[in-house]
Amino acid sequence: MRDTPKTMHTANTSKLIRRIPWSEARTAEPEVLLTREWLVTNGLGGYAAGTVSGIPTRRYHGFLVAALPAPFGRMMLLPQLSKQLRLPDGTIVRLGGEERVGGAPQLYGAPPGPIRSWLSPCAMPSSHQHAGSRCSRSYNSVCLRL
């Protein structure tokens, strides 16, 4: 394209890193948690996607939707995980949320201070590109970091 030479793209896109602000007050709004989605692609035609709440709201929400060689194509390999923490005093803290057949979505409360990062990207799968040597871009795998 004449007016957007490659060199300009290279120079400018390196600064296009955007951090998404997220107000803690919004975690109290179920509608916000259920309608805000995330997507991480793996460069192989596969991806992970879900809602911020942790509750899948689409058929194709999951932690690993891999694009496999023909004749398989794109397949849902890991649709959901239940996550909970056991604190030193024995308290169990459930993370995210779940929706059971016939029931309303159930959101678990935000965990106490130090582990409140459950809503941050660290609770989401890492793209293979950034996940370190144990997760090569050549394989359909997923790394979850809490």
Next chain:
Amino acid sequence: MLQVIQQRLFTPVGLRSLAPDHPEYKARYDGDLRARDAAYHQGTVWAWLIGPFIDAWLKVYPDDYAGARRFFHGFEVHLSEACIGSISEIFDAEEPFTPRGCVAQAWSVAEVLRCWVKTSSQAAQKPADPA
């Protein structure tokens, strides 16, 4: 022509696919599949059309990079709704411009990104492309 497009088709999240005064104009992309299909190109806003709009703006106002940048404000807001950090395929043709369709559409992201780069300060300082 640019002025007419800005007045009748431009929205904060792209361009309408049909002007609101057209008899077949549809303000909302909702309902069942048939109703949605009938609204798809009948007013529904397509985010990627911001790309050709910015291109046209800079042809008419070649130095107005700052002016072109104001057309992105709706996308900045949108980055925190639907798919966080991405851009939806389409939007309702009227306020509040509810995002619809695919929540992370490659060509929506591509055109906004391309034009964001095109209107950057570095681009403004860059000497004219000899090509």
